[in-house]
Amino acid sequence: MKVSYLFRLALVAPAFAILAADPALEVPLGLLPIQFPKSNPYSVEKRELGRLLYYDERLSADGTVACATCHAPENAFTDNKPVSSGIKGQTGGRSAPTVFNRAYSLAQFWDGRAKSLEEQAGGPMQNPIEMGNTHEVVVKTLKGIPGYVARFKQAFGSEDFGIDEVTKAIATYERTVLSGNSPYDRYKAGNKKAMSASQIRGFDVYFNKAKCDQCHEGVNLTTNAYHNLGVGTDKPNPDEGRMAVTKNAADWGAFKTPTLREIARTAPYMHDGSLATLEDVVEYYDKGGNPNKNLDERMKPLKLTAQEKKDLVEFMKALSGEGWQAKLVAPTVFPK
Secondary structure (H helix, E strand, C coil): CCCCCHHHHHCCHHHEEECCCCCCCCCCCCCCCEECCCCCCCCHHHHHHHHHHCHHHHHHHCCCCCCHHHHHHHHCCCCCCCCEEEEHHHHCCCCCCCCCCCCCCHCCCCCEEEECCHHHHHHHHHHCCCCCCHHHHHHHHHCHHHHHHHHHHHCCCCCCHHHHHHHHHHHHCCCCCCEEHHHHHHEEEEEEEECCCHHHHHHHHHHHHHHHHHHHCCCCCCCCCCCCCCCCCCCCCCEEEHCCCCCCHHHEEEECCCCCCCCHHHHCEECCCCCHHHHHHHHHHHCCCCCCCCCCCCCCCCCCHHHHHHHCCCCCCCCCCCCCCCCCCCCHHHCC
16 A cells, blocks of 8 residues: 655644744645744744855855755755766765755655655765765854854854754744745646546556656655665666665665656756656656665556557646745845
8 A cells, every 4th residue: 555755744843833824834735834843943044044155155165055955946956967066076976855845755865765754855965976065064154154143143042053953943834935826737727628638548557558647746746755766777886865764674776766847857866866858857767767775666568559658748848836936035135
C-alpha cells in the first residue's frame, strides 16, 4: 500500500504548528497550509531576516557566494546547471535542487542527510567547495554588522545569536517559497479548460500507463522517498547516493525523488544534471533506466508511443505554477 508523505508527516505533527491565517503567506491552489516546526515558529520579522541572509554573499568565505547563487529565483530557485559552482569556481558532483515547496519535505538534499530545512541551511556554509566558511565565522561576520544585530533582536528577542538562529531564519524564508495554482491544479479543481488537449492526454499517460505517481504523487508530486534509477551507475565511480548516509547497501545509488512542480523551469535533470531536457527524461524512463545491481524494481521499459511521449512532456509543463514570481524578489539593499 502506498503511504503518502503527508500521512507520514501527520505522524510527527506534534512537532509542528500549522500557520494561522497570514496575508503575507497565501498558499496557492493545490497546496496545503504550511507547517512550521514548534521549535522554529513563524514570524514576519524572521522571514524577512531569512530573506536577507539567503541572498547575502557575505555568508561565504570570500564574499562571492550566497544561497541564492545556486538557488536563484530567476532560475526557478536553482541554477540551471548540471552541477553547481561554489567559491573559487569549484564544482560539486550534484545538481542544485529547487527550493520550491521545501515546506512539504522533512529530510533535505539528494541523499537526505539533513533532517530538516534548518539543518540543510547550515550545510553549504561550511562546505569547502560551496560557501567555504565556518559557522563560527558566519556568526562573527553577522555580529559585526549592526543592521543584522538589530534584525536578529527583532526576530529572536536578543542580540546574542548563534548559528541556530541564522539557520532558523533562512529556513523560515525557504518555507515560504511556494509554487501552486498551476494549470494542473486548476484542472483538478474543475476547470477543464485549464489544460490543453495534449496535456490532458499526458495526464492520462502520467497516472495510468507510465504510472509516474508511484513516486511522484500527492500535493507536491513526490513521495520524498529514495530510489535507484540507474542514473550515473554506468560511470567509473558512481555516486553512492543515500548509502553514504545510511551505510545500508540496499540504498546504493538511490536518490531522493524531487518534486515535479516547476519541472519545466528547472533543467537539467536528475541528481547529476545528466539529462538536459524533459524529452531526455521521458526517453530515459521509457527505456527502463540503466541496469545495475540495485535498480528499483519499478524501473521497466514503458513502451510509450511517440505521441504519448510528447503528451507526457506537455503535461509536465502544466505543473508550472504561481505564488512566487511577484512577492519573492531579491533584496537590493542589505544591512550595514
